[in-house]
Amino acid sequence: MIGGHDPLNFLQARRGFTLVELVLVVVILGIVGAIAVPRFAGANVRYRADAAATMIADALRQASFAARSRSDAVTCTIDDTTETIKATVDRTGEGIIGLSVDEEPYNADIVGTRSTDGGASLAVDGMGEFAQSFVIRVAVAGEKRDVMLDAAAGRITIGTTDEGDTFTASESLK
DSSP states (O other): OBTTBOHHHHHHHOOSOOHHHHHHHHHHHHHHHHHHHHHHHHHHHHHHHHHHHHHHHHHHHHHHHHHHHHTSOEEEEEETTTTEEEEEETTTOOEEEEEETTSTTTOOEEEEEEETTSOSEEEEOTTSOBSSOEEEEEEETTEEEEEEEETTTTEEEEEEEOTTOOEEEEEEEO
């Protein structure tokens, strides 16, 4: 016994948590959850928008490579109603790329396209060079990304375009 109390009996009597301690832990977990869940959801949306834009950029690069390796022109068609990008070899009609961004894991929408010639398709010559510059805007739950094809520089860039058409690049792909 120490100071009139048996330490073993004291430890045995104190085996659980008080109601106040349990409520405090639940409140703290609730606060942490309220902060973390929206951040996680926002990160997931940003990731899906980035992934969809990257897949579109990769499809355009594949079309350029296919045209160059076949020494034949390729046409890429962007359809914002079916959310697809298709590439076909002009001479044979062979489909070489079929990308749908509205399926898992992207669940994205192609919300707009702009080209220097006003069309909804991209022409790639037999040397793999694009005939015109093009911007494809993809969105996931309001999070937008632009895939900008600069035909003169031969560069595909992923970023965002603000209302004043100022492009902010986040990734450059050659």
